[in-house]
Amino acid sequence: MKIAVIGAKGLPPKQGGIEHYCAEVYPRMVAQGHSVDLFARSSYTDFAWKQEYDYEGVRVISLPCVGWRGVDAFSSSAVGAISAIAANYDIIHFHALGPALFSCLPKIASSAKVVVTCQGLDWQRAKWGNLSSRLIKLGESTAARYADGIIVVSEELRSYFFRTYERQAVYIPNAPASYPNSDANFAFGTSLNLEQNRYLLFLGRLVPEKRPDLLIEAFQKLKPQGWKLVLAGGVSDTELYVSQLLEAISNDPNVVLAGELRGARLAEIVRGAGLFVLPSDVEGLPLSMLEAMREGIPVVASNIPPHQQLIDERRGVLFQSGDLDSCIEQLDWAISHLQQMQDKAQIAKQYVNLNYNWDKITDENINLYQALYGRSKKLLAQERKTF
Secondary structure: OEEEEEOOOOOOOOOOHHHHHHHHHHHHHHHOOOEEEEEEEHHHHOOOOOOEEEEOOEEEEEEOOOOOOOHHHHHHHHHHHHHHHOOOOOEEEEEOOOHHHHOHHHHHHOOOEEEEEEOOOHHHOOOOOHHHHHHHHHHHHHHHHHOOEEEEOOHHHHHHHHHHHOOOOEEOOOOOOOOOOOOOOOHHHHHOOOOOOOEEEEEOOOOHHHOHHHHHHHHHHHOOOOOEEEEEOOOOOOHHHHHHHHHHHOOOOOEEEEEOOOHHHHHHHHHOOOEEEEOOOOOOOOHHHHHHHHOOOOEEEEOOHHHHHHOOOOOOEEEOOOOHHHHHHHHHHHHHOHHHHHHHHHHHHHHHHHHOOHHHHHHHHHHHHHHHHOOOHHHHHHHHHOO
16 A cells, blocks of 8 residues: 555654654554655754655655744645645555545545544643634534544543544554664763662653653652652653753752653663653653553553553552642552562563554554555455465
């Protein structure tokens, strides 16, 4: 099949769950004989308009975008949708609800089957202003009306689309990204004055809905002896919020702002953590939590539905979302019962390895494409043998 992908910033992935998802899934599709073009943002790729490059067999096409906060996603997606109409794709796949605003265009003007993946209800995210939130919500309703297939990454999102639009969605989860080998001597962690297994790790964008502020306040009130808190993540149009975080930790040597980490350094800091903590109010299905679980790191998280899908009393500890006292109580329990947390982490690791696998996710995407396109796997295999 000939597949177009719209909505990702580009490849290789730098920051963002959608880009990591595309980096895992689409090269696997290419390896199975499919053709994939990914329409990217020139602001991300640093390539000129219509320049192309290869990423593990995926053709990445750089498109113009307006360099204003939020507008770049809409402008590049609009251009991508128009560009895809004339190229005779079998499948045009939109990622995220903002880009899905333009899913009606290929549905109306081409024979391609249109798929939309919802990684989360982005209109709930604090970084978007009122107008952007309305446009994203409109993208959601456009997807519900025009898309031939809707993919969601959590059971809660599947329920949401049925409750809100009486629209059936296909549940295909995320999976953890693959980590490289890391320094067994923990040199980078040592340079940050960290001790292995003696720090809490927050990994994610520093945005209000992920609630690093709540975690900072809980840690500073708890003051666990011999422990530090590491915040690892980049800024996403939230400079004012991050400046407030910096002010809160400016005089606290036990809170470390590690910045955005990738590769071996990211793997080292995750593998060295004593506890992984995600206090989010809003998530789709968090890749960072899946990565920590896959690495065998004990998890403490807020009890929002996407987290409850991953964590139960056998696999980790949950606290009441947005509740400072509950967060402090559960962190205190986890730090005081590290062996029990390690036992939970091993169960969580087995659970992730069994249920969240990129090869399986790729096959499920292809199965949906083929079902929409009217061809079974068996027929597709027969067609390949004739060429």
